[in-house]
Amino acid sequence: MDVTSEKFVKLSEKALHDSSLQASMTFLGMGLSSRRKLAKDRLEEFDTLRDEARDIKDHVLENLDVYLQNFEEQVIASGGHVHWAADADAARDIVLAICQGVGARTITKSKSMVTEEIELVPHLEAHGISAVETDLGEYIIQLRNEKPSHIIAPAIHLNKDQISDTFFEHHRKAGFNEKLTERSDLVAQARQILREKFLAADVGISGANFLVADSGTVVLVTNEGNAELTIGLPETHIAITGIEKIVPTFEDASTFIRLLARSAAGMEISSYTSFITGPRRTDDRDGPSDFHVVLVDNGRSDMLGTRFQDMLRCIRCSACLNHCPVYLSVGGHAYGSVYSGPMGAVLTPQLASIDKAGHLPNASTLCGRCEEVCPVRIPLPKLMRYWREKEFEKHLSAPALRRGIMIWGWLNRFPRLYRVAMAVAARSMHLFGSTKGQWMTKLPGIASGWTRHRDMKVSGDGSFMSQWKKRK
């Protein structure tokens, strides 16, 4: 996966000084976390369902090969085709081949993080196929040539005026000459423009929120209804999905449906939850005659049987992003990856590399809010720590900090030396920086990050242990 996560520090600096982004992030943080809480409070079984969801996913992952084959059998039995892609290149080529095979000139697509991950749209466009995003947020960022900044609300970093400017710039050629100011008008304009695209599309491409192994069913969750229009109108439907999206039965899917919208946005359920099984039946009145599922690995199977396996439980709800103080400070683009926030901090080093994405699991206080709200109880802080261990082993952390940590580790092996060092430091630390009375205003070396924004009070009384010894 292509990322620019190595630029995290620079990108986050830019984000912190972007006042309109900051306003959007503040709003996001306040809104979605309180909505989730309300939804959770309305469903007394919520936490029990989380435990069950975790257990279902663990069971699936432990038996994933059998489930995948089952799913494939069922898709084929219902008249569909299944394709397997080991990596992003393979996935892109498969989709392109299907589109070219049916002579597609335009395609519509509904939101799919996997398609972002494999960068499908640029690939199709490079081969002369027009690919239109239909999820409103994705449509907006497509016009702006940006990547999504949130895994379910891709344009959440933008305000209404920015969106209005974008529409005005791009819709003029379609005859819309008025700059809109109301949200409802912006939605109506997008509706009008995209309705034509839906009706004209040769192929509809979707992702998959869940794959029901029992019946070969692809589950699609939207509020806009764009998925159903994307896949129901053209002659060909291609569903692209990670291999970990399997759930065993409809009963199991029900548990996840109960968790997804509540965790994501505090909604009881999304407006549309579609269970798609195969192409149109002989006497159906509508629907595609051609149905394809593309199963994408792209680094997922490498996580099985490792300490990172828990990450494969992720259902891409975004609850962790919405509760993460770091994500809410810098927004999704700072992560340089389509997967941002805590889930991105764990997944990006896996799908890209820890060398490129090392900042992501490090830029966290391990506060644990993510784990607290994850519907499938992924221990995100623990997984971030595992990445830090890998980094430490590979000597990837900043040298000064690594040295500091190693010295501290060494010192702690010698209690007497430690005690002396602490006693000395307690009495003399004020000498190592600038002070204003009891307060240090500038600290040296790796500690300078502290005094960039705050002071440090020093007690000057001597360490606790030296005073305690004196008492005894």
Added chain:
Amino acid sequence: MSGDTRVALFVTCLVDLFRPAIGFAAVDLLEQAGFKVEVPLNQTCCGQPNFNSGDRSATRTIARKIVDLFVAYDYVVIPSGSCGGMLKKHYPTLFDADDPMHEKAEQLSRKVYELSTFLVEKTNLRVEAGFDETVTYHDSCAGVREMGIRKQPRELLQQVDQLELREMNDSDVCCGFGGTFCVKYPDISNNMLENKLRNIKESGADCVVGGDLGCILNIEGKLHRDGEDTPVYHYAELLVKRASRKE
């Protein structure tokens, strides 16, 4: 609460270095509750900085020593949610199940208590303190999410004469300290800290109180840099206060 019960204080490196008064307040409170407190001299940092930096090897070395030093006590009391979490939750995960140290770490884990939890659950301490101020409580992340600390310090603070507790919004949202995080990503840390200070101000309280010295130093340092004279206390300090700070 018999004289035979051996209670040890794990003072924590931050308290040792930056605010010994918290350690002495903890001892005072435990003694008031009828315990004789021991402070093993050979204690060190709990190893959390190394743990969170991915230095598992050094963490294990430190943990072994701490486990050996403290495991024989009946209770190990710690005036910190994050160090408490380190000993209680993380130490056992450092050793494989077939390593004898794993069982020892589990044993120690059962004896580890964060201070307010110990005072509330294991003693009948009646707080005798007075502090005529409005305070707002900052919940540390590890305190809430690793050690389940929320009601305990509040219950104790309610017993302080004349003290008025005013809750802030998002009291349990991270202040931006995060150990080395605040020096690795100082600007993001600052952003989180500014949010915390905004919530503190909106609460209308004149003082801040918390249970983890890392958070306390972080919040206090920023308030001072901003020109505010709002004091930031560890709850233990308030539980032994005899008068208002105005003295």
Added chain:
Amino acid sequence: MNPREHVLAGVTARLEEHSSLATRQSKVDGRLSMHGRNTVPARGKKSHAELIELFTAMLTAVQGSVTRVESLRQVPPAVSDYLELNTLGKEVCLDEEAEQLGIPWETNANLEFVAWVPKRSISVGITSCYGAVAETGSLVACSSGNHAITMNFLAETNIVILDSRNLVGVYEEIWDELRSESGMQLPRDLTLISGPSCTGDIEMVLEFGAHGPKRLHVIIVGDAVAEYEPVA
């Protein structure tokens, strides 16, 4: 090795360290054949009258609307009234599945019927439904030989006729119904419709009619079913 073998081999290699293929196969077969239920929300385990109330409350909370009528005879005036209330004109498109309900449309001259043409936007689409689930105020729409499900998404206003006997408490009851009816012969598209189309993509403020219907109106026909047994 072809791509399929390559991917599956990669997965299998990781799993066989922990369990044999035979074990995995048996675990999967077990779970699939049992299709056991997980925890089912208590809110869906109510009397039928309470479920109708719950369905109504859930749907209206998300800007859907609900009318109750005693019998099919009252449907045409109910539709007329709704169209008038919302100034939607008289033109409606009636789905074949809804047509087969035997609603006496001729009793109401206020409606003008237009034929369904595939892949065409329409103003008002009147459809029937397979059933509905009270726990989240969800209608169950199924594609079939007499239901073009794309009508539910292309219409600007979707009016859905729901036979009260087809309302259940929780999703699991729908799956059971499908299994008993057809051995889980699924339609191409089974959609739970739980409100009008909406989006919060612009500053997180909910706007309606993003791509699907701006309005969703449900006409529940009939009374609560006395013999209904709440799910266990």
